[in-house]
Amino acid sequence: MKKFDKKNKGKEIKSERETVERENIIEGRNPVIEAIKSGRTIEKLYVSKGDLEGSIKMIISLARERGIVVNEVERKRLDDMSTTKAHQGVIAVVGEYKYYDLEDILNLAREKGEDPFIIILDEIEDPHNLGSIIRSANIFGAHGVIIPKRRSALVTATVAKASAGAIEYTKIAKVTNLNQVIKELKENGIWVAALDMDGEICYNKDLRGPLAVVIGSEGRGVSRLVKENCDFVVKIPMFGEISSLNASVAAGVIMYEVRKQRGIKGE
Incomplete structure (x- = not known):
């Protein structure tokens, strides 16, 4: 039987409090x-x-x-x-970061009179990547970012810094089950695309209209079940010797392509 150690328990509690802060x-x-x-x-x-x-x-x-x-x-x-x-x-x-619901993101698109444009992150664990993706989502006009509760970076000081403040303006939803969210999106008439190497070149695919794009984890990409639940798969063509992009860079490229196809009205 494991001994109860009062001394170490106190240290553990202190460590947990420091983490929350x-x-x-x-x-x-x-x-x-x-x-x-x-x-x-x-x-x-x-x-x-x-x-x-x-x-x-x-x-x-x-x-x-x-x-x-x-x-x-x-x-x-x-x-x-x-x-x-x-x-x-x-x-x-x-104060503690207030995560949004999927409905909040959909409502924002309705209020703006725009087709929903949503970014879904499948186990992005690097907080720098998460922050950079949130920053790009804000810049390219995505209505929100969805992350899973488990096996994902959450909104912390590192994420806030990497986002350059974009966490204050971008709706981030934390959900239990990505596949359930994908199902709900489809029921709301939103197409769901996975960004993966075995897809059609994104420049050749019509990405206008209601759309959610799934970005996979840094090492494993989009998980098999999530990809199977998507409507289609797109890829970014590679022209050099390196065969993959950093997750946040790939996210930025695909978001720009979506915005370009929808018409760029920014500065």
Whole structure:
């Protein structure tokens, strides 16, 4: 029988609390600026003493306008709090990230009068990739990103930093079963495409209309069952010696192709 160790148990509890706190922080100047602008609940804001110029000055001004208390601390304290190791002299402790439902994403498309454009991530475990994909989803006008509850990176400080603040404006849904979500999307008249190497070249496929695109994990790609439940499979053609793209780069390419086919109306 395993012995109950009170001493170690206390350490484990402390570790769990620290993990939760790290998931409730945003680091870096752009992510913090976007969090304040978007109206995200900021519980505490820390800035490095003696580093009050440029965008840090803007952050302090925005915070004070919204009644957020600014704490000037030694840079060493920020270094100790940081999980990204790239806090740029500012860390915000925020309320827990509010995940959305699939219906929230569909409603956004309806409100905009647009065909739904949704990104589904099949076990993207690298937080940098998740953040980059969320950033691209925002830039290319996707209405939301869907991630599974298990075997996936979640919204943390690293994801917020990699997204450059896009987590504040992009609806992210966390779901139990991707295959069930794909079924619901189909019932709502949305085509579901998997991005995988055995598909049709994406440039030759009509990607207009209601569409969800599944991006597979960094090492395994789209899982077999998920791919079988998709309506069709597309691929990005490769012209060099390397036969695969980083997941976030592949996501950016396919999102741009969807936006191009729908008509680019941006700047």
